[in-house]
Amino acid sequence: MGVISYIKEEIKVVKERDPAIKSDIEVFLYPSFKVMLHYRIAHKLYLKKHYFLARWVSQRGVRKTGIEIHPGATIGKGLFIDHGSGVIIGETAILGDNITLYQGVTLGGTGKEQGKRHPTLEDNVMVSAGAKVIGSFTIGKNSKIGAGSVVIEEVPPNCTVVGVPGRIVRMGDQKVPSADLDQIHLPDPVLNDIRQLQTDNIRLKKELKALKEKLAKEKIIEEA
Numbered sequence: 001m002g003v004i005s006y007i008k009e010e011i012k013v014v015k016e017r018d019p020a021i022k023s024d025i026e027v028f029l030y031p032s033f034k035v036m037l038h039y040r041i042a043h044k045l046y047l048k049k050h051y052f053l054a055r056w057v058s059q060r061g062v063r064k065t066g067i068e069i070h071p072g073a074t075i076g077k078g079l080f081i082d083h084g085s086g087v088i089i090g091e092t093a094i095l096g097d098n099i100t101l102y103q104g105v106t107l108g109g110t111g112k113e114q115g116k117r118h119p120t121l122e123d124n125v126m127v128s129a130g131a132k133v134i135g136s137f138t139i140g141k142n143s144k145i146g147a148g149s150v151v152i153e154e155v156p157p158n159c160t161v162v163g164v165p166g167r168i169v170r171m172g173d174q175k176v177p178s179a180d181l182d183q184i185h186l187p188d189p190v191l192n193d194i195r196q197l198q199t200d201n202i203r204l205k206k207e208l209k210a211l212k213e214k215l216a217k218e219k220i221i222e223e224a
Contacts, residue, residue, distance in 0.1 A: 009077070010036060017080045017100065031065035032081040038064075042071035075099075076123070090118035096141065102129040110135050122157065 011027045018030075027033050038061030045054035054071035062068045067084045069075070072091040078098040081087055086104040089095070092115070093107045101107075105127045109117030119133045122141035127133065130148045139145070140157030151166035160170035 006040065013078050013080050018082065031067055031084040032079075035061045035065040035067040035069060035081065035084065036075075036079065037061075039069045039071065039073075039075065042069075043073070043075075046071035073118075092116045092136070093118035094120040096121060096123040096125070098124050100126040102127065102131075102147075104130040106132045106134070108132065108134050119151075 042057040070091040076097040083103040127145040128147035137154040146162035
């Protein structure tokens with residue numbers, strides 16, 4: 001892909017997924033756009049085994065954006081990094097098409113593995129703010145990772161994961177469109193459990209009250 005075609009594609013991606021943008025020229029100010037330009041150059045150098053130059057270009061991108069993408073990472077089309085500060089993508093990470101990452105996301109390794117050390121994200125995956133995906137496993141296509149979650153094991157396609165450690169709280173066959181950027185309205189199993197406990201508590205109190213009233217009534221009848 002030529003530089004002009006790539007720039008047009010990046011402009012389209014950013015405009016589709018960020019409602020704050022008002023004009024094409026604003027895209028050139030976005031950290032996501034800047035870091036991806038650095039990454040594409042650095043990745044080509046890395047593939048040609050120009051490792052020092054690749055890292056040099058990559059680190060320039062880090063200093064300008066606060067986003068660290070190792071030049072060895074493999075990234076498909078349509079990656080969108082919203083805000084972006086603190087995002088880290090490791091050397092052996094593989095990202096499919098139309099991935100969305102929010103600020104503070106880490107796609108990291110455990111530090112104990114050789115070879116493939118970082119996660120693989122299939123198409124249309126969304127990783128919410130502050131989430132950490134650690135290890136050499138796969139996040140299946142169309143899945144969502146909730147804000148602040150820590151994911152340390154495989155996630156099937158079409159799933160929603162929340163919590164520390166990450167738990168699958170929704171699994172379905174319905175495809176999630178790449179434009180769906182809702183990282184807020186995700187299931188909360190802890191909140192659901194608390195609400196269920198509150199409901200059970202109210203029910204038990206009513207039953208206990210009714211039982212006390214029944215026993216009191218029976219005592220009065222016996223005394224009479």
